[in-house]
Amino acid sequence: MSTTTPPPRPDRPRVQDLVGAVLAGGDTEDLLDLLVRSARTDLDARTAALALPLGPGTWTHEIVDGPDAPALLGEPVVPDSPAGRALEDADAEAFEEIGSLSIDAQEHRALLALIDAAEHGVGTLVVLRGTADAPSAPFTPADRERLDALAGLIALTLRAPTLGVSGELDDERGRIARDLHDLAIQELFAVGMELEGLTDALASPGEPPSNTRIRSSVAASVQGVENAVAQIRQIVQSLRRQRPEATLTEQLRHEVGLATAGLGFVPALRLPPHPGEMDAELPAEVAEDVVAVVREGLANAARHAHASAVAVSVSVFSEGVDRVVQVNVSDNGRGIDPAVQRRSGLANMSSRARRHSGWVDAITLEPGTMISWRVTLPPV
Numbered sequence: 001m002s003t004t005t006p007p008p009r010p011d012r013p014r015v016q017d018l019v020g021a022v023l024a025g026g027d028t029e030d031l032l033d034l035l036v037r038s039a040r041t042d043l044d045a046r047t048a049a050l051a052l053p054l055g056p057g058t059w060t061h062e063i064v065d066g067p068d069a070p071a072l073l074g075e076p077v078v079p080d081s082p083a084g085r086a087l088e089d090a091d092a093e094a095f096e097e098i099g100s101l102s103i104d105a106q107e108h109r110a111l112l113a114l115i116d117a118a119e120h121g122v123g124t125l126v127v128l129r130g131t132a133d134a135p136s137a138p139f140t141p142a143d144r145e146r147l148d149a150l151a152g153l154i155a156l157t158l159r160a161p162t163l164g165v166s167g168e169l170d171d172e173r174g175r176i177a178r179d180l181h182d183l184a185i186q187e188l189f190a191v192g193m194e195l196e197g198l199t200d201a202l203a204s205p206g207e208p209p210s211n212t213r214i215r216s217s218v219a220a221s222v223q224g225v226e227n228a229v230a231q232i233r234q235i236v237q238s239l240r241r242q243r244p245e246a247t248l249t250e251q252l253r254h255e256v257g258l259a260t261a262g263l264g265f266v267p268a269l270r271l272p273p274h275p276g277e278m279d280a281e282l283p284a285e286v287a288e289d290v291v292a293v294v295r296e297g298l299a300n301a302a303r304h305a306h307a308s309a310v311a312v313s314v315s316v317f318s319e320g321v322d323r324v325v326q327v328n329v330s331d332n333g334r335g336i337d338p339a340v341q342r343r344s345g346l347a348n349m350s351s352r353a354r355r356h357s358g359w360v361d362a363i364t365l366e367p368g369t370m371i372s373w374r375v376t377l378p379p380v
Helices: 015-023 028-042 082-089 092-098 141-162 167-203 211-241 248-263 275-281 284-305 344-354
Strands: 047-055 058-065 100-104 109-116 122-129 268-270 310-319 322-331 359-364 369-376
Touching: 015 028, 015 141, 028 047, 028 058, 028 122, 028 141, 058 082, 082 109, 082 122, 109 141, 122 141, 167 211, 248 268, 248 275, 248 284, 248 310, 275 310, 284 310, 284 322, 284 344, 284 369, 344 359, 344 369
Parallel strands: 268 310
Antiparallel strands: 047 058, 047 122, 100 109, 109 122, 310 322, 322 369, 359 369
């Protein structure tokens, strides 16, 4: 009995599209979620899991997509497992030779690809097929190629903050992408869902939808499109209002205003008593990073915190012989799950802090979280 390769599934994203998404930039965590989810769906797997190093000789499952997520997410990689042994044995010279490897067991099959993530260390992307009750087909060479391609894109995503792209251009591009995603694209997605439901109702056998239902769906869709157009116009107008010569204080107030749409309320902004002195004291490269950290902190609160209040505080003070600038972004949301050791959410902030001999930390509040970022100013 001969077998033929099935045609590509229409909902399977092309590698070119995923490459475009990675190169377009955006939130690292969102991109990693997309790539891990693609690994599961593209390879018809039960579960896909990304493991990254937590410390020397220790790896944890940072992103998991599929029904096994509750059991795996945040859990360490078992040292004696195939993935654990592969990670222990991996080194930079061995990646080209190792590639991906298959693991067959009675209850499931797994395909594993190693990831060289530069400063993040060595990681692994694993997809699992089958259960004890539902044996699965073995992985094919095409599956291996697809997983290796996705692992390469994950490595590129993890390396992106250190690739030396212009910080100002990258930040601006990321802000535009976030605004479009959180506002206009979500509105258009809802329109698509509404029209898809109406199309299915019209095509299904039996009683067709009433004229009232059709009019209601079309009216809701038209309103959604109008909302999306208005939001895109607002984004364009905000870009036109930005001035290269804007002071740090003006830029911070601008970021707080933009974040209002995503949060649903106005976040509080606390600045020094004489903000003009702060504007004059901070070098341009530090001021640029302060704005970027505030922007990312507000975006993270809008996406993940489910908070009803957010506060941004920027202060400059003396510490011994040094002058220090500190940024705090706090919320009263649901906080960070202590069982999930995820590094990607703070990677960009950490990179910006290291440029100026600083650090960033996530502090648990009752309720909520505070992201605290501080750096030392260069001597005058």
